[in-house]
Amino acid sequence: MELALSLGDTPKPFTFLDKTPKMSSKDVGFCMGLGSAFSGRSDEKREIREGEDRREVIRDEGERRLLSSDPPVQLDLLPFSPVPRSQPPTQLRFPWLADNLVPEPGPSDGTGKGLDVNRFPAVAIAAEEADDGTALSSPNSTVSSFQMDFCVRNGGRTKRDLELETERASDDDENGSTRKKLRLTKEQSAFLEESFKEHSTLNPKQKLALAKQLNLRPRQVEVWFQNRRARTKLKQTEVDCEYLKRCCETLTQENRKLQKELQELRALKTSQPFYMQLPATTLTMCPSCERVATTTTTTGSSGATAGNNNNSTTNKAALSLAKGRLYQVQQAHMHQAQPHQAAS
């Protein structure tokens, strides 16, 4: 059953309906579809680039829609923006954009003091390209062929960041078995966030470039994106649930209102049975198919004539309106059971 509802707000699709195609109204008690901004993914697949996973491309399209700001879906789930848009992090550039490529600073530029110990030697990265870093358990190294471009130029490093770096540097001395939990610096997190806004998934090239630029292992970048996606999805689900809850409350309210109205109409009918036998011609719109239905009901009484005008016209008009409303309610009930039959 498909039920179109307009509750005054801009209709907002539920992304989880899109994400859980197996869900049925049987499963949830009721199921509302308020339009979907998503179209089939198959017709919008972009061309697959070299070295890019097909699923990645397809998902990328889907998730871009999920995260996009195109109306009518606007669920901003990226409230965290440590780097204001108005103040883009200088030196933070997306490595997969050709014009953004930062020349890799060499170790001899003299700016490599206090580097993050997550820094990974180029040799190791090259090895990790072959083996995704699983063989390399220690991210610490004293060898560096590059460094984070912004890490040293950004003068806004907090005390905590410096502490973190010091902590990590001290990890070098520790036994690898008791590895401290690694914490990304603000700059790293901010850059990853910005990257995530551009692409919620990474192809291998992007991953490597990002890892290289941030002095992280590709595996770390990968994990960060995985966690980020998972947590975004979680937040989206929470938002969807909240919205559903509100819809449910509104519907319950509306239902109560209609029930009350129905009761009043029934009371009216019993108190003034004569007028209820008037043939009623009402124009109602089917809530499902939005077709206008013209209905004339005759109760079989021949006493309903224009001659019975003892009462005021106001009363008649009010009664006609009331009957029309009653009919609408009945039609709506019928339609919930059998759409497209009541109006035809």
Added chain:
DNA sequence: TTCCTTCGATAGGTTACGTCA
């Protein structure tokens, strides 16, 4: 100190794709 939240990391499962018999 304890509790709760955040977040990096891991394990296991799923899916899509390529290769080969």
Added chain:
DNA sequence: CGTGACGTAACCTATCGAAGG
């Protein structure tokens, strides 16, 4: 040429556990 088994890569999901408030 079509098909099933197998391996691989990337991802998702649940969960753990360290760190911090």
